[in-house]
Amino acid sequence: MVDRSIPPAPKPYKQNQQNKSSANTTKKHTVKKVQKNLKKRQGKILTHNSQKGTKSVLHQKNKAKTTSARRGSHLASIVAIAVLLGSVGLIAGFAWVSIELILNPDKVTWLNQLIPTWVKFSFNSTEQPQSLDEIQINLTKQGWMAGEILPLKANPTEAFVLPVLKQRANCQSNCKDVVEVRVYQRSHNLELQSKPEKYYNLMAKLPVTGLEESFVLNPLVNANSERQGSSTLLPVSEVGRFDGDTPSPGIWFYLQGKRTSGTNAIAYGYIVHYNPERSHLQLMLSWTSPSGKLPEWRQVTGSGAKELVVDQTVGFEPQLRVYQAKPIEFILNPVQLEEVSLQSPALNDSAYQNALLIARSGLWTPAWEWLQFISKKRQGKMPAAAQAQIDLIRLHSQFTKTQADTTWVSPSQQVLADLIDGRWEKALQVFEASPQNAQEITTLLKADAGRLWSRVEAALQVNPHRSEVQAWGALILAVQYGHERTNSFLKEQTKLSQESFAYIQSLLAQQLQINPTHPSRIIGSVQAIAAVNPTDWWQPNFAETQKIEKQAWYQVQVSAFHNGKRWLYSPFANLNSNKTSSIKSFWQSLGFSSDPDIEIVVWLASGEQQIVTATVKGIRLRNTELQLLVAVDEKIPQDDSNAMQPSPLALTSEALEWVQPSPITLEQLYQQNGLRVKVILPTVWRLLQTSGQLPPGEIPSFPQMLQKLGYWPVQEIDLTGNGKSETVVTISTEAIKSLHQTSDEDQEQQPQQSRPRTIILSDTGKIIYTDFSNNSVQFLTAIAKLSTADSLTLLVENANTYRLKRWSEKNQRFE
Secondary structure, eight states, X not given: OOOTTSOOOOOOHHHHHHHHHHXXXXXXXXXXXXXXXXXXXXXXXXXXXXXXXXXXXXXHHXXXXXXXXXXXXXXXXXXXXXXXXXXXXXHHHHHHHHHHHHHOGGGGGGGGGTSOGGGOOOOOSSSSOEEHHHXXXXXXXXXXXXXXXEESSSSTTTEEEEEEXXXXXXOSSSOEEEEEEEEEEEOOOHHHHTSSSOEEEEEEEEEOOOEEHHHHTGGGOXXXXXXXXXXXXXXXXXXXXXXXXXOSSSEEEXXXXXXXXXXXXXXXXXXXXXXXTTTEEEEEEEEEETTOOOOEEEOOSTTSSOEEEEEOOBTTBOOEEEEEEEEOSXXXXXXXXXXXXXXSOSSXXXXXHHHHHHHHTTOHHHHHHHHHHHHHHTTTOOOHHHHHHHHHHHHHHHHHXXXXXXXXXXXXXXXXXXXXXXXXXXXXXXXXXXXXXXXXXXXXXXXXXXXXXHHHHHHHHHOTXXXXXXXXXXXXXXXXXXXXXXXXXHHHOTTOOHHHHHXXXXXXXXXXXTOOOOOOOEEEEEEEOSOOOGGGOBOTTHHHHTTOTTOEEEEEEEEEEXXXXXXXXXXXXXOOOOSHHHHHHHHHHTTTTTOOEEEEEEEOTTSXXXXXXXXXXXXXXXXXEEEEEEEESSOOOOOTTOTTSOOOEEEOTTSEEEEOOOOEEHHHHHHHOHHHHHHHHHHHHHHHHHTTSSOSSOOOOHHHHHHHHTTSEEEEEOOSSSSSOEEEEEEOHXXXXXXXXXXXXXXXXXXXXXXXXXXXEOTTXXXXXXXXXXXXXXXXXXXXXXXXOSSOEEEEEETTEEEEEEEETTTTEEO
């Protein structure tokens, strides 16, 4: 081991000198070499630093390129995967479509709606090609039948529309309803070309339902109408194609049904469009026409294309709905019907807006004349939408001007035509011509449901200075609401001159002289009263009536009355007679100013009717009940203990008309309409079981029921106004007893006889009225027709009070 703590001994001096010289030489070389190396190293260091900076920049760039390359690689991978998956999906989709085209072509009919026409697939849209005989056979299997074919092309064997019909049950006339519309096209299948029959593909079909009755009757309905319609569907029975030029593209059809309401033969239905480019059939519009006119394509506006015009005119009131065919971006059906409406003015101009205001109220000619002036001022440069509104108003004005230019025999018709056309002064001349004219025109004004008054309001709104319009407003208010309301109206007319005010007062005085009240039409129940408290009643000459010693007093509970415009029914929640002035007006509205007499009908024990004339002395309104105080010379004979007879009935001579259809037996009805009776008998039997008249259990067979009930009397009569007869079944106590198999002892214990009860069944066999109610005892006393009303009325007695029940089409019941 070497000891590294002791340094080595120095070498000899001489040797050191030699070594030193040699070392010096070596040192010089070494220094030079070191310097050279230092320079070289410095150069290397500088070069290295420079290269290091350059390498750093290059490194960053390379790193970024690497990252970008990696991202691009990932994105390319994703795209590749997406393309691969999409390709697989497309291949699978094409495979599925190919299989369906072979096996179930009806499931891929949507292809023809998405691809151009020149590459359409030639396959049947819903079923294999069929001949006409096969089509009819298949329809028959579904309980349908084929209607009359409508050709789509010049050659009817190439393409046609086929209405599909269904026979309505329990129907005797016009019983085939359209339930579907189909379009067929000649099949070009090569395999079928050689066969003698022609085969067709079903290209499109459209299910068809009826229209709601409320929509069909809507043009006939006003705010005060009692006949609002219902949600009952009215069927369509005819399909037709519009003749002449119609807007393109496509082919236009109409579906039509018919319905009678009063004196109106209404036509209604749908507008249908077929787009042969996409084999698409679509309902475009529902329509109704009270005059029974079909819609027609005609030139109305300045658009260059024909418009669809639906005529909803009622009497003197024109109502023409105009629809324009407008293009839309919808691949299946590139057209829609858009109505020309007056609700939103198409021009931002106050004069134009006022013209539309009076047009909407029905003053078509004044509006048209105003619009002509505006158009001339603008040198005829009107927007297309504004021009369409102007042309719509012109169309109505032509109608009203023609009516006003006609010479009418009736003064009321002449005045109505003049007022509708805005000829206020001319109408006043007819009113002033004679007292007879004034009386007839007053009746017209009293019956107005608001159409004339709306014209007055609109005319005064745009021009409050017109005294002739103010005069007609005063005449309408006076006859409908009394002179207090009229005076208030005249005070509100700030632009009314003294001269015009005096003239209007003279017209009102002329109106007063002709006794504007209407005949009294009242129905109610009667109750005797022992004494009369004068403060409980309002009447004009109570002091004089007290002088008559032998008078007997009765109270009439009013069930319904006619106020000159329409029938009102108890309870009378909207009547107000707090003030004496309003009571006086109310006395007039009841018709007592012209005729205060009322008849009281009493049924005697023999079943005969006795009629006693009474005089109305007073009226009062307690809560929602309207009561009359009447007096007769002698007390009315009445047997309250006789349950077989109705209670006394009060009515005026012009209130109603009794309706008594000839009765037949159920057996006779079965001979006429066996299907109806087969529905009626089980229904009646179950009702008698439910009401406790018959024991529960299985109902007998139809022959057994017909044997037991065949002699029961029935009446066939239209009570709902739908043009079909309802069946009124009258059931006596003896008839029900005969259905019970009881001993003589049980029969002796049964209660005494009571009045017959009634069941009413609809044309479909549904019960729509019954006296067999568990909640109360009621009896159908009679069937009547109220004056001024279209439909019939049931007079029903309940707890000695009479109620009128009329068919509500909206609620589908008597109420």
